[in-house]
Amino acid sequence: MKYTIGIDLGGTNIAAGLVDGDSRLIVKASVPTRASRPWREIAADMAALADRLAKEAGLPFSAVCSIGVGSPGTPDTKRGIILFSGNLGWDRVPVAQELSRLTGKPVLLANDANCAALAEGKAGAGKGLSSLVLVTFGTGIGAGILLDGRIYEGFNFGAGEFGHMVIRSGGEACTCGRKGCWEAYASMTALCRQAGRAALKNPSSALSRLESSGEGLNGRNVFEAAKAGDETARAVVGRFLQYVSEGVVNVVNILQPQAVLIGGALSKEGDYVLAPLRRYARLNAFCRNNTLPRIDCASLGNDAGILGAALLGR
Amino acid sequence: MKYTIGIDLGGTNIAAGLVDGDSRLIVKASVPTRASRPWREIAADMAALADRLAKEAGLPFSAVCSIGVGSPGTPDTKRGIILFSGNLGWDRVPVAQELSRLTGKPVLLANDANCAALAEGKAGAGKGLSSLVLVTFGTGIGAGILLDGRIYEGFNFGAGEFGHMVIRSGGEACTCGRKGCWEAYASMTALCRQAGRAALKNPSSALSRLESSGEGLNGRNVFEAAKAGDETARAVVGRFLQYVSEGVVNVVNILQPQAVLIGGALSKEGDYVLAPLRRYARLNAFCRNNTLPRIDCASLGNDAGILGAALLGR
Numbered sequence: 001m002k003y004t005i006g007i008d009l010g011g012t013n014i015a016a017g018l019v020d021g022d023s024r025l026i027v028k029a030s031v032p033t034r035a036s037r038p039w040r041e042i043a044a045d046m047a048a049l050a051d052r053l054a055k056e057a058g059l060p061f062s063a064v065c066s067i068g069v070g071s072p073g074t075p076d077t078k079r080g081i082i083l084f085s086g087n088l089g090w091d092r093v094p095v096a097q098e099l100s101r102l103t104g105k106p107v108l109l110a111n112d113a114n115c116a117a118l119a120e121g122k123a124g125a126g127k128g129l130s131s132l133v134l135v136t137f138g139t140g141i142g143a144g145i146l147l148d149g150r151i152y153e154g155f156n157f158g159a160g161e162f163g164h165m166v167i168r169s170g171g172e173a174c175t176c177g178r179k180g181c182w183e184a185y186a187s188m189t190a191l192c193r194q195a196g197r198a199a200l201k202n203p204s205s206a207l208s209r210l211e212s213s214g215e216g217l218n219g220r221n222v223f224e225a226a227k228a229g230d231e232t233a234r235a236v237v238g239r240f241l242q243y244v245s246e247g248v249v250n251v252v253n254i255l256q257p258q259a260v261l262i263g264g265a266l267s268k269e270g271d272y273v274l275a276p277l278r279r280y281a282r283l284n285a286f287c288r289n290n291t292l293p294r295i296d297c298a299s300l301g302n303d304a305g306i307l308g309a310a311l312l313g314r
Numbered sequence: 315m316k317y318t319i320g321i322d323l324g325g326t327n328i329a330a331g332l333v334d335g336d337s338r339l340i341v342k343a344s345v346p347t348r349a350s351r352p353w354r355e356i357a358a359d360m361a362a363l364a365d366r367l368a369k370e371a372g373l374p375f376s377a378v379c380s381i382g383v384g385s386p387g388t389p390d391t392k393r394g395i396i397l398f399s400g401n402l403g404w405d406r407v408p409v410a411q412e413l414s415r416l417t418g419k420p421v422l423l424a425n426d427a428n429c430a431a432l433a434e435g436k437a438g439a440g441k442g443l444s445s446l447v448l449v450t451f452g453t454g455i456g457a458g459i460l461l462d463g464r465i466y467e468g469f470n471f472g473a474g475e476f477g478h479m480v481i482r483s484g485g486e487a488c489t490c491g492r493k494g495c496w497e498a499y500a501s502m503t504a505l506c507r508q509a510g511r512a513a514l515k516n517p518s519s520a521l522s523r524l525e526s527s528g529e530g531l532n533g534r535n536v537f538e539a540a541k542a543g544d545e546t547a548r549a550v551v552g553r554f555l556q557y558v559s560e561g562v563v564n565v566v567n568i569l570q571p572q573a574v575l576i577g578g579a580l581s582k583e584g585d586y587v588l589a590p591l592r593r594y595a596r597l598n599a600f601c602r603n604n605t606l607p608r609i610d611c612a613s614l615g616n617d618a619g620i621l622g623a624a625l626l627g628r
Contacts, residue, residue, distance in 0.1 A: 156605035165567060256467075
């Protein structure tokens, strides 16, 4: 049996897991990243975590064939260098080389969203498909593209930024500097902003009560208010899902992958999101020969990053 | 020397050419399509055209290794069937099989926009690149994607419909049934519509004079009026180029190809279009490590379709 280790290097935690030859996650562990430290200390913690995982699985470290690292930002996957990561505050850090030196293993590097897409394609909701796009709706919108069974990252390792696709020319300002990006309309952050505005205009709505409560508005409770029948919340969620759908059908029309998978916090809403999304796609996608890509929720949740990183070495 | 024949099967004309092993177009010829005829007659004309090209080049027909056909609509390139073409009025036509039977040659089929992208990548403005997107701005917006040196067409042969990417949620109606597609804002047809509205509002503008003249508004004379300094035309063209730029940077952020090439009528404006487009891209593309794809005009013009079809067999 060939074992590999996957490390999901986040701005807050380093999460890692040991994966067997059948793409099963055997053991998991994590340590805080403490990203402000010198990067070599972080690499040393990653090496120690790998060692610990093998021990916890009762395996000699020699049974581990390779280590994969999923990193935020833009990694140069050919040279194993993180070119830039805002979350880590890293600029041209040769993390793969260092981790390989410390562990004696081949180390592979990829962007975390791409790792998640790879995992969903090999062992998740897209298992058995050779092409898919995983779109993760959370604080922002992240995406990973899998084509011919492999991560597609463009010539500069930066492809898949569907979140920074303008869907409303001249619209709301995005963190990237453009106006009208999909992320500014269809991320969970955008939903909360839209709900906040609606709450102001409709002081008798459930949204308004939520906002003035200690809880505040989060994506979850905006959806709950809509499901419970609050008119204002229903209108907000309806319009939000229209933005989600417009972007997803853009993905379809541009890439025609076998599947578009919805990940992140939005995927927790399941059929409440999938049903209108599929209906919009059936009516609007540019699929002349009635071959609409599958639209589904991702299935691996937070483990997708670890698993995908572990699969980089396959 | 290996020769191949490329056929650009259009709704109006069947244009064909014989190409040598160095991707040079040796001879060209065309006949009217007369699309309302039975498709077998059209296939017979294609076969006759192939025969005529070899004769005109002074070659025995046995010197032709393969024939490629670029077709409008959605071809099933694996089975050589045109699944659907509105321009031809075809539905599930096995044109490659028939042409192969008539000529005794292997016949390859691909979408015409994809053929043009292949040609630009092998012998045109993108020569030597392994990835590019060719966007053709004309009556509509067509696009072809080249990845790893090969045409990318998605799982259902329909990928690359960047023209039907919503860039203005809730915006103008598109021919595809959605609202706010790039094609509804950045095709030459859209430019004329935008110019027509501006002419109505500004009766003293050059646009208004053009509209009421016999000539009418076309993309070309709107650009000319802007270059000549007409304020209304400048405003129209400036906003139009903003729409063009927004979509091009979407292409960049999504696929990060080595180049985005501008084709069709818009490419005739050269630097007048390229300069603001590149400026917008430098300021707005999501390329963290300063690696912006090349943005250029396509170089093969109308021959791209023929040449790309001829290259399918390589």
